[in-house]
Amino acid sequence: MYLFTGHRDHKVDGKDRIVVPSAYATAITAQGHGVVYLVPGADGPFLEAYPGDVFEAMAAGQVPNRFDGDLARKRAFFGNAERCELNGPGRIAIPKRFLSLFPQREVRVVGMNTYLELWDPGRWEEVVGSGIDGTGAAAPRS
Secondary structure (H helix, E strand, O other): OOOEOOEEEEEOOOOOEEEOOHHHHHHHHHHOOOEEEEEEOOOOOOEEEEEHHHHHHHHHOOOOOOOOOOHHHHHHHHHOOEEEEOEOOOEEEOOHHHHHHOOOOEEEEEEEEOEEEEEOHHHHHHHOOOOEOOOOOEOOOO
């Protein structure tokens, strides 16, 4: 079982790779077959990164069926998914078509319980913010 929390920023290297934080990479290697599936975010310019086993479980429940009324969402999700293997010390290569999401070549890797999100750090601050007020306490949500 995964429990991804927190976030870390990583630079995109010259081979278009980022380092997945070690605690995340260890869990993905042990449980997720050392694979993540990158999918464009449903509600913004970021990527969702699903460990292999989580993606496979989702896929098993979403076999495309022409009689199912939600084929458009399945096409958008599965048709845009990219399989990426963790290599070296927990690195993944960002496919070229997704690199424009990270104009400063920096990626914020965010734990989202059973999956990760990959954000441009500036965009994250605009949309989500730090979640901490000036005193170090959690900022109230309006």
